[in-house]
Amino acid sequence: VSGLSTEVHTVPFSLEYRVFFKNEKGQYVSPFHDIPIYADKDVFHMVIATKHPLNTIKQGVKKEKLRYVANLFPYKGYIWNYGTWEDLGHNDKHTGCCGDNDPTDVCEIGSKVCARGEIIGTKALGIIVIAINVDDPYAANYSDVNDVKRLKPGYLEATLEWVRRYEFAFKAEFKDKDFTIDIIKTLVTKKINGKRISCMNTTVSESPFKCDPDAARAIVDALPPSCESACTVPTDVDKWFHHQKN
Numbered sequence: 001v002s003g004l005s006t007e008v009h010t011v012p013f014s015l016e017y018r019v020f021f022k023n024e025k026g027q028y029v030s031p032f033h034d035i036p037i038y039a040d041k042d043v044f045h046m047v048i049a050t051k052h053p054l055n056t057i058k059q060g061v062k063k064e065k066l067r068y069v070a071n072l073f074p075y076k077g078y079i080w081n082y083g084t085w086e087d088l089g090h091n092d093k094h095t096g097c098c099g100d101n102d103p104t105d106v107c108e109i110g111s112k113v114c115a116r117g118e119i120i121g122t123k124a125l126g127i128i129v130i131a132i133n134v135d136d137p138y139a140a141n142y143s144d145v146n147d148v149k150r151l152k153p154g155y156l157e158a159t160l161e162w163v164r165r166y167e168f169a170f171k172a173e174f175k176d177k178d179f180t181i182d183i184i185k186t187l188v189t190k191k192i193n194g195k196r197i198s199c200m201n202t203t204v205s206e207s208p209f210k211c212d213p214d215a216a217r218a219i220v221d222a223l224p225p226s227c228e229s230a231c232t233v234p235t236d237v238d239k240w241f242h243h244q245k246n
Helices: 145-151 155-164 177-189 211-223
Strands: 005-009 020-023 038-040 043-046 081-083 107-108 118-126 129-133
Touching: 107 118, 118 145, 118 177, 129 177, 145 155
Parallel strands: 107 129
Antiparallel strands: 005 020, 038 043, 043 118, 081 107, 118 129
16 A cells, blocks of 8 residues: 555535545545555455545534544543444344444554554454554554453453444454454455445456546545635533443
């Protein structure tokens, strides 16, 4: 992925905010489709992507308002580096559930807080996909989810606590590295209908969704004008929430 760069459109905390990816020629690319999934043997690239054209980074929106991660005590925001596709129409044989059509949830547990748009190589340790940045100073100590249990006691339990408000398909059980890699390979190699996820790309030669650089630039040029002034985060974003017992 050498030569890739990011370009920011308008200011953070605005509806128009976007982060686009560009190749070494300055042409716009899709981080979801144009970046190879493998960085090395059993090392996977991790990057945030969305369902929108060119899979640009943008803040979630609900009812025409920006979405923020609720601070569910004792956790403030996300507790890992988080980047995420699971087929909406595919019923998984292990869970009996269909995917949520989000671009596969990955929780990177390294010691570094990654920058927005940063592309990292990760070792898959367990599922939900628990991974670690291969450049993390402690990465060599981790090869499977059991190493997380040993070296970061309570971390996986904290992860389950964080996500329990959502349906957790594996019934509060983490699966190991081999199971995780099998799931990733299945998602990557099988031919599926992207449905609401944009499959627009600029480098996948056999893809019916491949476009030329001018068509990719047209996506950027069609965006609304940039905000002229800085936007602020609503004060209630720092509000604490508590999970009440029944």
